[in-house]
Amino acid sequence: MVKISLILNAQNHVAVAKMCGVKRSVYSSLLVWIGIHVPAFVMITTLFVDRNQHATVLIHAGYWAVACLVITLSLNPLIVIFKSTWLRTINQYRRHLGVASFSYTFIHALCFFIKRIDLDLWQGGWQYFFHPAIAPAFLLAFPILLVLAITSNHFSIKFLSPIRWKKLHKCVYIAEIAIIVHMVLTGYGMQALLLFVPLIILQLIRQKMQIGSG
Numbered sequence: 001m002v003k004i005s006l007i008l009n010a011q012n013h014v015a016v017a018k019m020c021g022v023k024r025s026v027y028s029s030l031l032v033w034i035g036i037h038v039p040a041f042v043m044i045t046t047l048f049v050d051r052n053q054h055a056t057v058l059i060h061a062g063y064w065a066v067a068c069l070v071i072t073l074s075l076n077p078l079i080v081i082f083k084s085t086w087l088r089t090i091n092q093y094r095r096h097l098g099v100a101s102f103s104y105t106f107i108h109a110l111c112f113f114i115k116r117i118d119l120d121l122w123q124g125g126w127q128y129f130f131h132p133a134i135a136p137a138f139l140l141a142f143p144i145l146l147v148l149a150i151t152s153n154h155f156s157i158k159f160l161s162p163i164r165w166k167k168l169h170k171c172v173y174i175a176e177i178a179i180i181v182h183m184v185l186t187g188y189g190m191q192a193l194l195l196f197v198p199l200i201i202l203q204l205i206r207q208k209m210q211i212g213s214g
């Protein structure tokens, strides 16, 4: 009985370790955190110095958010398809990329908020958040990315159990669809196509390969 519990515990630890990518060192982890957030720092400083720059920052933050997300979601399918070692190394920083996607989404949404404050937020301007082009991002993608960013840590995996944590993090696919709808309806259909069609193809190939291998 004790032996079984020890084995299960060890398996749990391996699963947690795999999800967190424990192989990376603290320094490299910190370096990646800083590196990936340098543009975010520049964006926030720009807004702080001159909030009239919100339209420019909104565009940059939007692309950074979506780029981080697409790279995060491409990693696992690419590893399954190409079995590459260096992709596995990058995959250790998957969590950093996912959280960065939320950081940029936050700045992107903040710019929209600033724009609306300048116009008429309190005189009905808040309705813009429920516009068909914004609502999928505001009501689905934003809260999902927020929850995923908060739970992207060792403690949450242990607290929820790896299986429940994985189920929760599958919500990212709902966010993916919401972002595609958001980009298409805000007039960035071509960019959405270029970013998401290759990703969806990779995701479908991965699914097929996994079903094929039982």
Ligand code: HEM
Binding pocket: 058, 059, 060, 061, 062, 063, 065, 066, 069, 101, 105, 108, 109, 112, 129, 134, 137, 138, 141, 142, 145, 179, 182, 183, 186, 188
């Ligand atoms: C509260 C949530 C959000 C709001 C209020 C919002 C608002 C907007 C607005 C107003 C535009 C049109 C910009 C223009 O034409 O000038 C836009 C475009 C865009 N959004 Fe969002 N968005 C939100 C969430 C997201 C999320 C979650 C992502 C991706 C992770 C995203 C990625 C983009 C991209 C890539 C564009 C096209 C490029 C750009 O103008 O930034 N947005 N968004």
